[in-house]
Amino acid sequence: MNLFKKHILWLASMTLFSYSVHAHEQANSLGAAASAVDMFAISCSDGTDKMFFSILANKASSGYIPVSATLIGDSTFTTTSNNGKVSHDVEVSTKSGVLVMISKTKAEKVNYAMTYHCQTNGGEHTETDLSPLQNQ
Amino acid sequence: MKKILLSLFILTCVGYEPMSFAENSGLKTLGNMMNRVDSYKVSCPTGTTQLDFQLLDATANPETALLPQLLNAVLKKGKQSSEITQVVSASSQELTLSGGNGTYNLMLDTMTGTNLNIKTAQSYTVQYHCYNSEDGDVNTKLSNGLKAGVDSAIKTIKNKAKATLSFNCAKNAKLKELGNTEKLYIKLTNKTSPQQTSPFLTGVVYKMSSQSAISATDFMGDDNYGDKVSLKSGAGDYSIVIATTATDTIQDNAKSYSFQYSCMNAAKAEQAATLSTLEDN
Numbered sequence: 001m002n003l004f005k006k007h008i009l010w011l012a013s014m015t016l017f018s019y020s021v022h023a024h025e026q027a028n029s030l031g032a033a034a035s036a037v038d039m040f041a042i043s044c045s046d047g048t049d050k051m052f053f054s055i056l057a058n059k060a061s062s063g064y065i066p067v068s069a070t071l072i073g074d075s076t077f078t079t080t081s082n083n084g085k086v087s088h089d090v091e092v093s094t095k096s097g098v099l100v101m102i103s104k105t106k107a108e109k110v111n112y113a114m115t116y117h118c119q120t121n122g123g124e125h126t127e128t129d130l131s132p133l134q135n136q
Numbered sequence: 137m138k139k140i141l142l143s144l145f146i147l148t149c150v151g152y153e154p155m156s157f158a159e160n161s162g163l164k165t166l167g168n169m170m171n172r173v174d175s176y177k178v179s180c181p182t183g184t185t186q187l188d189f190q191l192l193d194a195t196a197n198p199e200t201a202l203l204p205q206l207l208n209a210v211l212k213k214g215k216q217s218s219e220i221t222q223v224v225s226a227s228s229q230e231l232t233l234s235g236g237n238g239t240y241n242l243m244l245d246t247m248t249g250t251n252l253n254i255k256t257a258q259s260y261t262v263q264y265h266c267y268n269s270e271d272g273d274v275n276t277k278l279s280n281g282l283k284a285g286v287d288s289a290i291k292t293i294k295n296k297a298k299a300t301l302s303f304n305c306a307k308n309a310k311l312k313e314l315g316n317t318e319k320l321y322i323k324l325t326n327k328t329s330p331q332q333t334s335p336f337l338t339g340v341v342y343k344m345s346s347q348s349a350i351s352a353t354d355f356m357g358d359d360n361y362g363d364k365v366s367l368k369s370g371a372g373d374y375s376i377v378i379a380t381t382a383t384d385t386i387q388d389n390a391k392s393y394s395f396q397y398s399c400m401n402a403a404k405a406e407q408a409a410t411l412s413t414l415e416d417n
Contacts, residue, residue, distance in 0.1 A: 034336070035338070068381065096344075101338070133342075
């Protein structure tokens with residue numbers, strides 16, 4: 001195999017490798033009640049040092065309303081999406097994962113999407129699972 | 137008679153269930169800092185099948201209410217002007233101006249008074265009557281397409297904006313003396329959905345070891361605990377997180393609260409519980 005073909009093969013394998021460890025996404029919706037709360041458990045496999053999380057709330061029927069995600073682990077962090085903008089990326093130190101609580105303030109249904117992944121301190125993505133615990 | 141009373145007494149004793157008294161956290165506070173939570177651990181002994189939980193938002197300070205969105209409205213005709221009226225979301229107000237025949241202007245703005253932190257455009261409708269001296273309609277339709285007594289199509293206005301609607305109450309010669317407009321009546325309806333006026337508290341009860349969780353909510357303004365929730369995850373340590381939904385930094389978001397909790401066994405009897413504070417903000 002000549003050098004050019006070897007480079008192409010290497011590039012293809014790197015592309016596939018990158019594709020297989022891209023961040024995870026999960027879309028859901030919060031019901032019309034102002035007090036509606038969704039909850040998820042994000043689990044990270046052995047070797048994990050940290051987790052990244054962000055949320056994007058879609059436009060509701062009356063316009064954009066703030067949607068907050070509270071990440072509960074050894075420490076607690078909250079990040080909010082509003083006006084069509086992705087929330088700031090939360091970095092959480094964790095070995096095993098966190099509980100995520102999604103809430104809002106307005107009595108109106110809103111769709112949202114979460115982006116998350118677990119990784120080592122070296123940047124290598126680790127296995128990440130999401131389990132729904134409460135869907136309102 | 138005595139036998140009957142004795143029987144009733146015995147039956148009552150057999151069927152009697154002692155009241156279950158929940159443990160109470162006592163009055164707690166969650167500070168004004170955004171995105172902060174309080175957290176606790178409840179340890180339930182062997183035999184526990186579930187943890188019951190109720191939350192009370194004991195905040196009394198009305199300053200925690202969010203400012204509403206509103207429209208500023210005034211009717212003008214020449215040098216005449218009505219009083220400025222503010223119409224908050226999900227409400228209607230009436231404006232009148234006795235200016236006779238001619239063109240009136242309804243002037244709206246969202247420059248001041250409205251909560252500019254809420255970026256949602258406001259929506260509204262208008263209804264008009266050009267009334268004569270007997271409160272009868274001088275005309276049934278205007279050149280702007282509006283029909284007397286009928287709400288207009290929904291219109292919108294963004295923050296820091298102005299809008300003017302004109303109403304030409306022209307003389308109706310067919311009605312002779314009653315064809316002169318005495319006053320313009322406007323009903324302005326703010327169709328904007330109101331924001332939740334106050335941040336409220338949410339309590340999350342969870343057990344990571346069993347990946348189970350449940351939430352409870354309470355709104356301020358009364359002395360009643362919110363609905364009871366039960367997390368059926370057996371004995372061991374349960375975690376409780378108390379969070380506020382506040383996202384607006386221009387107000388005082390501090391909260392006072394308390395919660396009730398019970399470690400219950402299969403017979404629905406309360407077990408001894410231990411409460412620890414993990415995070416106090």
